[in-house]
Amino acid sequence: MRKDMKTALSIKGLVVRYGAVEALKGIDIEVKEGEIVALLGANGAGKTSTLRTISGLVEPAEGSIMLYDEEIAGKEAEKVAGLGIAQSPEGRAVFRDFTVEENLKIGAFTLKDKQQIQKNFERVYKYFPVLEERKNQVASTLSGGEQQMLAIARALMSSPKVLLLDEPSLGLAPLIVQDIMNIVKEIRQEGTTIIIVEQNAAQTLKIADYAYLLELGQINTHGESEVLRNDPKLIEAYLGSH
Template identity: 55%
Template sequence: MLKLENIDAYYGYIHALKDVSLEIKEGNIVTLLGANGAGKTTILKVISGLMKPQKGGITFGDKSLTGQSPEKIVKFGIVQSPEGRQVFPELTVKENLQIGAYTQKDRKEAAKSLEKVFAYFPRLKEREKQDAGTLSGGEQQMLAIGRALMNKPKLLLLDEPSLGLAPLIVKDIFSIIREINRQGTTVFLVEQNANQALSISHHAYILETGKVIHHGPAQLIRNDPKIKQAYLGGH
């Protein structure tokens, strides 16, 4: 579905991504693990067209994404829920979600998307007239994911969806991500909560200082003693 091949990317003189290749197969949840500063968000920026790689290519199905604008990439069906949620605090929950449907010209389709989001997140339905700035952190995260889903993505990019959330809310968020995937959306998940991410993923990549150092089926990675020690707090 999505392929990155030999990607190099720089911030000025800083070599942020070094010969990165990865593949996301249709229907899968793929997790990208790595410490702060490893280059995880840079990979998302490259996929979304917010950053141009100096070397390498990106393909989505039969389309080349290299050099495409972020707007065009969204229209191809790749939508990102950003780190830190970034909801519009003075707009209501419903208005935030409607902004997410800006590429949908058909109002009936947009209304269907809204109902689907409310089915995933009943709490948002209860608070649809409330200003987004008054929601809890977990509810704002649900809203950010819901807003991305309003675009009916083929590939959903999630950047640190569990960041700063209480463990019970994290469990809820991951169970909803799994359900979104079950209903047909491919998911690329960037996470520091390695245990939770690997528990719902099909495949995983590990990034260290801009390089992919390991990848494989998520359950094998989860049970690898070296990876447990480095990323999962195990011995």
């Protein structure tokens, strides 16, 4: 089934170094159009480095990153954003002194079409009605869950082809995590391809189509999420505590 789908993002032989430390040791990842692909693993496995390299915040030492037919490895972050990749960073990095609406406008900086920007406002307010209620509130006054929603909504404002989500459940109460995971599924159902980095493997495998498990900068295993959810080794290492 998966092999018949169009490839949205293809990573081959990706190496990332921070000085003498090799954070990624030649990984290969394939993301099909319209999928949710999960990158799982412990802290320091290379998950965030992968996302930051895709979005142009980190320059790879070696390897290729193809967005459809375009090579984006080593391009500046602004150019990558313009080509259709948006990232919701770890730690809910919203502009704390700006209002909700101002944060969302910043997310649409790559778009020139005012009608499209208006449509995107309507779309994110449909996913996150609480943000519309709080649109004139300063971001620092939002709860942790609302700030996470704002970070995702801001990334969506650029009409991305591929949305990168870095630890969207981090530090949130279980009910809020459930809400956010359901919204991620809805975003995918409307056609956006998603790569999600998470430590909460059990929750993520419920919504993902395919998953890669990273260990110390290498792919340990990968496969359909349903299969990985029933893998005894994975259950013991990552799913037992959830």
